[in-house]
Amino acid sequence: MASRMSIISDDPALSEELKKTFQRDDWQIDSYAQPLQARGVLLEQAFEPRVVVVAMRVLSQEALDELKSLHDSMECGEWIYLIADQEQSPSAQVNRLAFDVLDQPADLERLALLAQRAWRSALTRWHLRHYTTTERKRFSFEAYQGTSPAVEEVRSLLKQLSDVPLSTLIITGETGTGKGLVARILHYCGERHKEPLVELNCAALPKELLESQLFGHEAGAFTGARTRHHGLFEQANGGTLFLDEIGDMDLELQAKLLKAIEDKKIRRLGGEREIDVDLQIFAATSVNLEQAAREGKLREDLYHRLSVFSIHLPPLRTRKEDMMDLVPRIVAEFNLKANKKIDVIPNKVWEQLMAYNWPGNIRELRNVIERCVLLSKDEVFPARWLQLPDSETASSRQPSSDEAALLVPLDGSMALEEIDRMVIQKALKLNNFNVTEIARVLGTTRETLRYRIQKYDLKQRA
Template sequence: MANYGNELVGTSPAVEALRRLVERIGGSPTRTVLIYGETGVGKGLVARMIHQMSSRANRDFVDINCAALPANLMESELFGHEKGAFTGAIDRKMGLVEAADHGSVFLDEIRELDLTLQAKLLTLLDTQQFRRVGAVKPVKVDVRFIAATNKVLLSEVTSGRFREDLYYRLQVVAVNLPALRERGEDVLTLARHFIARFNKTYGRTMRGLTPETEQIFLRYAWPGNVRELENLLERIFILEDEDMILPRHLPDRILRSVSGQSDPIAAAPLMRSEDYHVATDSFQRAMIGQAMSQANGNPQEAAKALGLSRHALRHQMIKLGLLKS
């Protein structure tokens, strides 16, 4: 999670709209929320905000990384186990889902969850019940599940790596987090926020960015998003002594990236036709995936947003392997 406090920092229209959406979701009774966003945009932060704005705020918020453990250990971690359920199970263990009763569970990197566990999660979402490993009787819980992914889940469904029924069950309410490069001058607001925080942490009096550095920050694409910005500034606090952040304090990769933006076509190597088609297909998949997400899986609405007929969208999805004919 991008560690910039317990609220969204920024004044861009994208962030203002996101604040309103998070507040609306937090106050609703929905039991499932799906958060989309690139690595480092703050999906964990938004999940915690949804919890804090809900009637569950005084109960536990349990953060689970679905990629952290292999499937056999993850099942016990999620649902717990009975004594003697397997070798080494010398006592009954409460799982994280049970520990979050009347609170919220955040399932980060939901795409990485094993298909067998996806089926058990679907049953839990539908019934609000689960069985500990080795148990006979089910345990009933009242939990809100907030899942997050940096993948286009519809593509994962098509490839067989994610259950279609679970996808639609989670997709009841979808939140799309904007990338930092889409947030305009929020990058400077965030930089000032981090500088103030690191001044306290490191006992410094850093005054901020020079105008030249500000221009670089505004032009850079920030592929690692808020997390990349935060880590960069902390590195500068550790390694540099000046009271302003200068262009020479920035990594070469950032300076090269920005200097190459004046004429990216000329600077690029000659592209082969197969490269062009691969890149085009990849872009179209991403656009369709985003449109479907924003339309909560409704093909009619997604087609309208893309300026296509429903028939044309279906044809394109079949062509790109996103839908079976």
């Protein structure tokens, strides 16, 4: 382990002893006799120490104020204090600044282990801070790309909402329109950008597992719960919890979610006490939530609580002029990832791209372009790998009314689950396993459809 440590000590003998001890473990050491001296050097250097050891014989209030000022100016270091006289030191202030506090004379072996722990903690904090900064640059308002009036309107709304202390927000739009991207933009451009963003697809988990993921559980809460689990509410505390496909959440769980939002408290499964949480909740869906509320699939009170603010994302087919901006950007992205060099997009490619209606929206566009880039052999975008159905081909694929019909007995001989399986199996056969198209036809999400395909083992049988 080679990292940098600063020692601040008014005891030359102790400072030298600490320096020799840590240098044996390959630490790079700087030492200073007073906080003011350390401040003058450290704040001018580009590379800050990961660990600072403070060993003062007399820790006056003036010295502590200097140390606090230096501590606050250094972003990701951990501080260890060696205190000769705990009673003479302002312990409450020291404890707020310190990673840990040891009595003098310190056990040097214990101090060495503590320094390694502090180093790991500081390194973790640095990576998290660096990641957040990188993600904030990546998810700027311009990340929602396009120049059409519809896109400009969405970007304008995002800028307005980023200045608002949001508690809840609904993002609606068809599958593939960029709801996850918008959630990340709002988080990283908002007031809580330094705190965590935690994401969960509600359609991907059954009710029992989803509840545990959201609220956590105590050891022994259910079979297999061997240890305590901090749920996503706790993990996102201070930041943002993004719930994708909220319309697929079980009604009973919706009631618990509403209570958590209203009370700003949660209780782990099997837990006896409530835990305070402070976070903003973004919910996304590709279904019409207002209609779902009318049909009893979504609690009306939850719908009204979530939709204090709402954003609707337009489908790609209504803003095809944005293709001129999107396609070159996506090509350049996959050029870089795959080490390809496409820089010419022929007119016949543009004609096919603009003629297609993109039921899978941006996600489908990205998938098609990725395939073409990966299979390209030179600088020209390969039209042969677009594989987009033209109007003639599409019409020839449309099943007749007889083919599309499904006879379902209503005499009680088939359970509801069997009917569900039959409908999905029929749709798979008619649409050649195009999950995006089938989800659109059945009015559900791709995630829910995939879950049921796996549940009914239809991939092998359809």
